[in-house]
Amino acid sequence: xxxxxxxxxxxxxxxxxxxxxxxxxxxxxxxxxxxxxxxxxxxxxxxxxxxxxxxxxxxxxxxxxxxxxxxxxxxxxxxxxxxxxxxxxxxxxxxxxxxxxxxxxxxxxxxxxxxxxxxxxxxxxxxxxxxxxxxxxxxxxxxxxxxxxxxxxxxxxxxxxxxxxxxxxxxxxxxxxxxxxxxxxxxxxxxxxxxxxxxxxxxxxxxxxxxxxxxxxxxxxxxxxxxxxxxxxxxxxxxxxxxxxxxxxxxxxxxxxxxxxxxxxxxxxxxxxxxx
Amino acid sequence: xxxxxxxxxxxxxxxxxxxxxxxxxxxxxxxxxxxxxxxxxxxxxxxxxxxxxxxxxxxxxxxxxxxxxxxxxxxxxxxxxxxxxxxxxxxxxxxxxxxxxxxxxxxxxxxxxxxxxxxxxxxxxxxxxxxxxxxxxxxxxxxxxxxxxxxxxxxxxxxxxxxxxxxxxxxxxxxxxxxxxxxxxxxxxxxxxxxxxxxxxxxxxxxxxxxxxxxxxxxxxxxxxxxxxxxxxxxxxxxxxxxxxxxxxxxxxxxxxxxxxxxxxxxxxxxxxxxxxxxxxxxxxxxxxxxxxxxxxxxxxxxxxxxxxxxxxxxx
Amino acid sequence: xxxxxxxxxxxxxxxxxxxxxxxxxxxxxxxxxxxxxxxxxxxxxxxxxxxxxxxxxxxxxxxxxxxxxxxxxxxxxxxxxxxxxxxxxxxxxxxxxxxxxxxxxxxxxxxxxxxxxxxxxxxxxxxxxxxxxxxxxxxxxxxxxxxxxxxxxxxxxxxxxxxxxxxxxxxxxxxxxxxxxxxxxxxxxxxxxxxxxxxxxxxxxxxxxxxxxxxxxxxxxxxxxxxxxxxxxxxxxxxxxxxxxxxxxxxxxxxxxxxxxxxxxxxxxxxxxxxxxxxxxxxxxxxxxxxxxxxxxxxxxxxxxxxxxxxxxxxxxxxxxxxxxxxxxxxxxxxxxxxxxxxxxxxxxxxxxxxxxxxxxxxxxxxxxxxxx
Numbered sequence: 026x027x028x029x030x031x032x033x034x035x036x037x038x039x040x041x042x043x044x045x046x047x048x049x050x051x052x053x054x055x056x057x058x059x060x061x062x063x064x065x066x067x068x069x070x071x072x073x074x075x076x077x078x079x080x081x082x083x084x085x086x087x088x089x090x091x092x093x094x095x096x097x098x099x100x101x102x103x104x105x106x107x108x109x110x111x112x113x114x115x116x117x118x119x120x121x122x123x124x125x126x127x128x129x130x131x132x133x134x135x136x137x138x139x140x141x142x143x144x145x146x147x148x149x150x151x152x153x154x155x156x157x158x159x160x161x162x163x164x165x166x167x168x169x170x171x172x173x174x175x176x177x178x179x180x181x182x183x184x185x186x187x188x189x190x191x192x193x194x195x196x197x198x199x200x201x202x203x204x205x206x207x208x209x210x211x212x213x214x215x216x217x218x219x220x221x222x223x224x225x226x227x228x229x230x231x232x233x234x235x236x237x238x239x240x241x242x243x244x245x246x247x248x249x250x251x252x253x254x255x256x257x258x259x260x261x262x263x264x265x266x267x268x269x270x271x272x273x274x275x276x277x278x279x280x281x282x283x284x285x286x287x288x289x290x291x292x293x294x295x296x297x298x299x300x301x
Numbered sequence: 302x303x304x305x306x307x308x309x310x311x312x313x314x315x316x317x318x319x320x321x322x323x324x325x326x327x328x329x330x331x332x333x334x335x336x337x338x339x340x341x342x343x344x345x346x347x348x349x350x351x352x353x354x355x356x357x358x359x360x361x362x363x364x365x366x367x368x369x370x371x372x373x374x375x376x377x378x379x380x381x382x383x384x385x386x387x388x389x390x391x392x393x394x395x396x397x398x399x400x401x402x403x404x405x406x407x408x409x410x411x412x413x414x415x416x417x418x419x420x421x422x423x424x425x426x427x428x429x430x431x432x433x434x435x436x437x438x439x440x441x442x443x444x445x446x447x448x449x450x451x452x453x454x455x456x457x458x459x460x461x462x463x464x465x466x467x468x469x470x471x472x473x474x475x476x477x478x479x480x481x482x483x484x485x486x487x488x489x490x491x492x493x494x495x496x497x498x499x500x501x502x503x504x505x506x507x508x509x510x511x512x513x514x515x516x517x518x519x520x521x522x523x524x525x526x527x528x529x530x531x532x533x534x535x536x537x538x539x540x541x542x543x544x545x546x547x548x549x550x551x552x553x554x555x556x557x558x559x560x561x562x563x564x565x566x567x568x569x570x571x572x573x574x575x576x577x578x579x580x581x582x583x584x585x586x587x588x589x590x591x592x593x594x595x596x597x598x599x600x601x602x603x604x605x606x607x608x609x610x611x612x613x614x615x616x617x
Numbered sequence: 618x619x620x621x622x623x624x625x626x627x628x629x630x631x632x633x634x635x636x637x638x639x640x641x642x643x644x645x646x647x648x649x650x651x652x653x654x655x656x657x658x659x660x661x662x663x664x665x666x667x668x669x670x671x672x673x674x675x676x677x678x679x680x681x682x683x684x685x686x687x688x689x690x691x692x693x694x695x696x697x698x699x700x701x702x703x704x705x706x707x708x709x710x711x712x713x714x715x716x717x718x719x720x721x722x723x724x725x726x727x728x729x730x731x732x733x734x735x736x737x738x739x740x741x742x743x744x745x746x747x748x749x750x751x752x753x754x755x756x757x758x759x760x761x762x763x764x765x766x767x768x769x770x771x772x773x774x775x776x777x778x779x780x781x782x783x784x785x786x787x788x789x790x791x792x793x794x795x796x797x798x799x800x801x802x803x804x805x806x807x808x809x810x811x812x813x814x815x816x817x818x819x820x821x822x823x824x825x826x827x828x829x830x831x832x833x834x835x836x837x838x839x840x841x842x843x844x845x846x847x848x849x850x851x852x853x854x855x856x857x858x859x860x861x862x863x864x865x866x867x868x869x870x871x872x873x874x875x876x877x878x879x880x881x882x883x884x885x886x887x888x889x890x891x892x893x894x895x896x897x898x899x900x901x902x903x904x905x906x907x908x909x910x911x912x913x914x915x916x917x918x919x920x921x922x923x924x925x926x927x928x929x930x931x932x933x934x935x936x937x938x939x940x941x942x943x944x945x946x947x948x949x950x951x952x953x954x955x956x957x958x959x960x961x962x963x964x965x966x967x968x969x970x971x972x973x974x975x976x977x978x979x980x981x982x983x984x985x986x987x988x989x990x
């Protein structure tokens with residue numbers, strides 16, 4: 026396998042790798058640099074490194090341009106939704122993996138078919154439904170919708186994992202007198218922690234970045250999540266590139282920070298749904 | 302004081318029986334575990350889907366009056382809606398070309414890292430970064446990259462002496478769709494690369510050694526050994542990528558809003574516009590579009606899976 | 618003609634400071650069946666892969682018929698290899714597996730068909746030509762792997778532990794099959810294994826390796842009877858050779874070997890050699906089959922009797938293994954005696970030893986003390 030190298034003349038390969046790395050990572054470095062430069066500075070020389078680091082732009086963005094509110098909204102929505110979908114999904118996955126009951130196949134099919142439901146089939150009716158229940162334009166409504174849309178993927182991943190836990194552990198626990206809920210709490214959850222981590226990562230990234238449902242179901246500026254906030258700002262201040270860049274950095278930083286420490290977990294988490 | 306009439310009197314026995322049933326249900330672990338998931342799922346996935354189907358055969362008149370129109374929405378869609386067909390064409394091109402480029406590109410990137418280059422782990426981490434970013438971030442950055450005056454693309458072309466090729470990438474109807482496609486690729490290649498890389502590492506090394514002894518250069522190895530053995534993974538990626546691209550909304554909305562001149566209008570953006578941006582507020586028609594499109598996606602997925610995957614499972 | 622020469626071959630793997638293969642030297646003559654034998658991790662597979670061209674060489678050369686093969690890519694070395702896991706192409710049927718290498722080399726279609734069918738016939742694979750590997754048994758897959766190598770008609774065959782994935786019975790029949798094929802074809806063969814039975818029965822010569830180095834090369838019986846060091850001595854032979862501590866003592870013409878509370882003169886040793894180790898500790902090697910309960914006729918005289926304490930008697934049907942304590946009772950000895958033995962656990966008995974069958978090793982270097990200078 027290692028003689029593979031001899032067949033490729035190495036230099037073009039290495040050159041390509043370096044170029045592609047610049048193409049992938051470059052834009053983020055660029056945004057980071059723009060986020061601490063003022064817009065006039067940027068227009069004078071778009072690709073220069075910052076001469077003076079204008080950290081105050083972050084403060085401005087946070088307060089004046091409302092990014093603080095957007096960030097806070099996103100945090101509330103995403104943390105709550107991820108927590109909820111993890112608990113609810115884990116319970117459902119545990120049930121489907123461990124118990125045999127009539128209609129199990131139907132329920133499983135039902136939930137997993139959610140994996141292929143296109144958002145278009147949902148948004149219009151969800152719009153109507155949330156309006157009817159006065160959950161429209163509310164963070165609560167969005168949270169519930171997020172839980173619903175991420176449920177299928179979460180159950181899919183967790184069920185696959187939970188099903189692999191040897192039945193012996195459960196039999197032993199049952200003989201030791203544990204109740205069903207205690208078994209779930211003390212056995213499935215601790216052993217399945219790795220898979221749960223995976224789904225938490227996946228759901229976090231997807232929901233932090235989610236745009237379509239948010240843009241349909243939220244209209245108040247005070248309720249906007251971060252992606253929406255940035256778009257709204259962009260709509261009103263298209264030429265204020267510097268400020269937009271700062272806003273983008275506020276959205277990017279949490280993800281990059283997590284990625285810096287947990288890159289392997291995040292990579293595995295994001296690709297979990299696709300590995301067969 | 303009047304005695305309660307028979308119709309409003311609730312027999313005590315019935316209350317006791319229901320309470321007993323409820324208590325028993327709470328003791329049934331299956332129900333307890335499944336209830337929250339099923340409730341949310343039924344209420345916010347199943348019901349909306351059914352309601353969309355319901356909507357599609359109605360027209361929503363002012364004051365929330367639903368008028369049943371049968372298949373008229375669908376007829377109008379197929380016969381009298383050029384925008385719909387443009388959006389279908391755009392989405393189709395985007396999906397087919399984009400999917401092939403997506404998976405082939407992911408495989409090639411994975412092969413680059415598989416070839417025992419130094420610092421492979423580091424490159425891998427960087428290449429995956431766009432996958433983690435919101436479409437808003439990606440879209441805005443690339444709008445800037447495609448800018449006619451100061452965007453990187455035009456600047457590099459100018460620097461390479463290819464100034465004649467400079468375009469207003471997102472403003473020119475003939476290039477806009479392709480520009481969005483490149484951005485979409487940029488975001489997702491890392492994802493396919495990771496999966497292909499994992500699959501490559503799972504290949505038995507001795508088979509690749511045997512191929513070398515059988516006079517295979519790296520292209521022959523790729524064509525005759527690697528791709529056939531990677532087939533299940535590749536088919537998976539093709540289907541996933543295809544579904545994602547058929548439903549594309551975010552990136553298009555952010556970068557072009559469907560313009561210029563409908564050149565990047567996709568089915569999803571059109572559905573959104575018909576529902577919320579049209580001067581006649583009617584959810585019936587866009588629901589019909591959503592229904593039709595979902596059925597088409599489903600058909601294609603079934604077709605693709607049938608045609609492309611292999612029947613026997615090869616063990617190795 | 619295919620003579621394979623390996624000269625000062627060395628290999629260092631990335632990220633490791635040690636050499637996995639150190640200055641290996643050997644030559645395989647035309648048509649010879651050379652076995653590379655050694656425990657796992659001794660570097661034998663690495664040597665094989667370097668000869669094949671699948672592993673880059675750190676230092677040294679591999680030559681075939683005098684032509685240095687280091688810069689030559691694997692596909693141009695005219696070598697065929699049978700891998701431990703068979704490495705069949707799982708998505709191709711047996712016919713295509715056999716034909717693939719030839720197709721890739723542009724051989725004419727009729728020629729390919731003739732060769733493939735010929736080899737399939739020889740190996741009994743004709744009924745399976747249309748099947749894919751996952752539909753074959755382990756033994757059948759092994760034959761396809763062998764066929765794939767034969768059909769190429771190469772200069773050299775390389776085998777990387779091809780029998781280790783087969784069950785015991787199949788291993789014996791396949792072993793004989795392989796020997797038969799190799800004799801018919803007369804191709805130079807290098808065969809890697811950790812199984813000494815395979816090495817003893819299949820090889821024209823054995824090259825024993827340990828920790829990346831060649832320890833000894835020779836014909837099977839030669840290596841068995843004259844092991845170069847204690848490692849080889851214990852690696853070949855089942856049960857392994859007994860190694861005990863002893864001492865050469867006594868002045869005068871005939872030094873005596875003292876061990877296990879007996880002392881006796883050694884026969885078959887050059888006195889000069891014995892005198893040079895006089896007064897020193899030596900490691901004494903005795904093979905289990907050289908210990909007798911009652912010595913066979915013809916060997917009565919000169920036998921030394923060792924007092925032993927019988928710990929375990931293991932009747933194996935055709936023979937019996939005895940686990941014995943000798944000397945003061947702290948050194949163990951395994952003896953191989955006939956199936957009719959009267960000894961029982963706990964017996965105190967005496968075991969006969971033929972002094973000419975004793976091996977001596979230098980305890981400091983583990984190397985054998987040769988009988989003559």
